[in-house]
Amino acid sequence: MRIVLVGAPGAGKGTQAKFISKHFAIPSISTGDMFRAHLASETKLGMAAKRFMDVGELVPDEVTIDIVRDRLAQPDAANGFLLDGFPRTVPQAEALSKLLAERGTPLDVVLELQVDNDEVVSRLSGRRTCSTCGRVWHLDFDPPREVGKCDVDGGELFQRDDDLPETILRRLDVYAEQTEPLVAYYRDACLLQSIAAHGALEDIAERAIEALEAAPRRT
Numbered sequence: 006m007r008i009v010l011v012g013a014p015g016a017g018k019g020t021q022a023k024f025i026s027k028h029f030a031i032p033s034i035s036t037g038d039m040f041r042a043h044l045a046s047e048t049k050l051g052m053a054a055k056r057f058m059d060v061g062e063l064v065p066d067e068v069t070i071d072i073v074r075d076r077l078a079q080p081d082a083a084n085g086f087l088l089d090g091f092p093r094t095v096p097q098a099e100a101l102s103k104l105l106a107e108r109g110t111p112l113d114v115v116l117e118l119q120v121d122n123d124e125v126v127s128r129l130s131g132r133r134t135c136s137t138c139g140r141v142w143h144l145d146f147d148p149p150r151e152v153g154k155c156d157v158d159g160g161e162l163f164q165r166d167d168d169l170p171e172t173i174l175r176r177l178d179v180y181a182e183q184t185e186p187l188v189a190y191y192r193d194a195c196l197l198q199s200i201a202a203h204g205a206l207e208d209i210a211e212r213a214i215e216a217l218e219a220a221p222r223r224t
């Protein structure tokens with residue numbers, strides 16, 4: 006199954022991506038995570054991406070498309086994948102569809118996670134990530150047992166730089182301007198399934214999997 010997940014920052018794409026990738030036994034590929042990994046190991050690409058990420062802007066399409074092309078060429082993506090956070094612009098979507106057409110493996114479905122803007126702000130500002138395992142917690146909605154520490158491995162929790170208030174607002178604007186048009190783009194391509202991303206995580210996951218199972222497969 007080849008899936009794209011779209012939704013505003015804070016819609017819960019990362020969390021749902023984990024459920025979905027486990028359910029369908031496909032790798033979850035997050036361009037945001039790939040950029041953060043490059044940043045952490047201070048590669049040239051990481052440094053180039055940082056300028057954009059720090060202020061909530063998108064990394065240029067050419068750079069982003071290249072890393073996705075490389076990642077999709079890995080053997081684990083041969084039998085399906087879930088893309089989380091890519092594409093984020095119409096040119097990225099066009100590049101993806103061209104790339105997949107060349108492989109003869111078109112997308113099966115695009116799942117949109119719908120949330121309200123004000124909810125997104127509270128979700129993002131309370132988000133904390135474990136520095137050891139990467140598990141994402143939330144101060145109000147999914148707090149760890151001990152303040153500032155991950156339940157899984159005791160790792161220190163930190164706040165992503167781009168989850169600071171000014172940057173959150175800029176990321177929401179960027180989403181509305183550059184990414185939201187993808188919803189219409191994929192609706193026109195008859196690939197879109199939308200679900201409400203409110204309520205308990207498990208309930209959202211159940212709706213997500215139901216919508217994905219119901220979508221017709223292309224191959």
Ligand code: AMP
Binds near residue numbers: 036
């Ligand atoms: P995310 O973890 O998906 O919220 O991504 C964090 C940041 O990485 C974004 O705010 C962008 O700066 C950058 N980024 C991630 N995915 C993309 C993409 N598909 N296109 C451009 N920039 C991206």
Ligand code: ZN
Binds near residue numbers: 140156
């Ligand atoms: Zn942890």
